[in-house]
Amino acid sequence: MGIAQNLQSLLADIAQRAQAVGRNPESIRLVAVSKTHPVSAIAEAFAAGQGLFGENRVQELCTKQPELPPEIQWHLIGSLQTNKVKYIAPFVSLIHSVDSEKLLQEIDRRAQQNGRIQDVLIQVNISSEDQKSGVEPETLSDLLTRAAAYPHTRVRGLMGMASFTGESTKIRSEFRLLRSLQQGIAGPELPANVTLEELSMGMSGDYPIAIEEGATLLRIGTAVFGAR
Numbered sequence: 001m002g003i004a005q006n007l008q009s010l011l012a013d014i015a016q017r018a019q020a021v022g023r024n025p026e027s028i029r030l031v032a033v034s035k036t037h038p039v040s041a042i043a044e045a046f047a048a049g050q051g052l053f054g055e056n057r058v059q060e061l062c063t064k065q066p067e068l069p070p071e072i073q074w075h076l077i078g079s080l081q082t083n084k085v086k087y088i089a090p091f092v093s094l095i096h097s098v099d100s101e102k103l104l105q106e107i108d109r110r111a112q113q114n115g116r117i118q119d120v121l122i123q124v125n126i127s128s129e130d131q132k133s134g135v136e137p138e139t140l141s142d143l144l145t146r147a148a149a150y151p152h153t154r155v156r157g158l159m160g161m162a163s164f165t166g167e168s169t170k171i172r173s174e175f176r177l178l179r180s181l182q183q184g185i186a187g188p189e190l191p192a193n194v195t196l197e198e199l200s201m202g203m204s205g206d207y208p209i210a211i212e213e214g215a216t217l218l219r220i221g222t223a224v225f226g227a228r
């Protein structure tokens with residue numbers, strides 16, 4: 001199957017699964033994860049109507065972005081070092097992987113230099129596998145409170161990656177944790193630049209569970225572009 005057909009069937013499947021649990025399909029956006037795939041594949045997906053893409057490495061993102069239509073929205077979904085923020089600050093529409101105040105501070109500084117308000121998500125470590133990155137659930141509310149000091153950023157929500165396992169009960173409980181953190185923390189006491197409406201969770205192997213558990217951003221690569 002080609003990329004256009006993959007996209008069409010994936011979007012239909014997402015919509016159907018959303019409706020099955022009483023959700024509006026329009027409340028869920030597909031981030032087509034294009035890492036390792038050539039710009040020709042991204043151009044093909046764009047021509048088929050996909051406007052939002054995710055890359056996990058700064059250098060790859062910065063090589064591809066100028067070669068593709070400027071209407072494309074780019075999300076950075078992989079871990080980000082402070083010294084690389086400057087390269088993506090002019091154009092990236094959402095950074096999914098903020099995991100420290102130091103990074104938030106640098107993003108804020110570069111956003112200000114570029115005359116932008118930078119949307120970000122806080123990545124939370126929801127899996128029991130300790131090599132996964134993200135802030136620990138216990139420190140999340142502290143970081144969100146500190147976000148008040150960085151008015152050129154807006155914390156739009158949370159991102160999480162489930163354990164790499166076939167155990168759907170485990171994956172579900174990890175996604176549920178992310179949602180409960182979002183619901184438990186949201187409230188009037190949050191800084192004005194912390195809105196928390198987005199939940200970025202679900203990849204090719206586990207997006208059906210993520211839809212059921214409230215994801216608003218699905219990060220899907222393989223099911224769109226094929227195996228890497």
Ligand SMILES: *Cc1c(COP(=O)(O)O)cnc(C)c1O
Pocket residue numbers: 033035056077078161203204205219220221222223
């Ligand atoms: C690669 C990647 C994905 C997409 O993975 P697939 O299994 O190909 O859908 C999602 N999120 C992150 C952070 C990734 O690095």
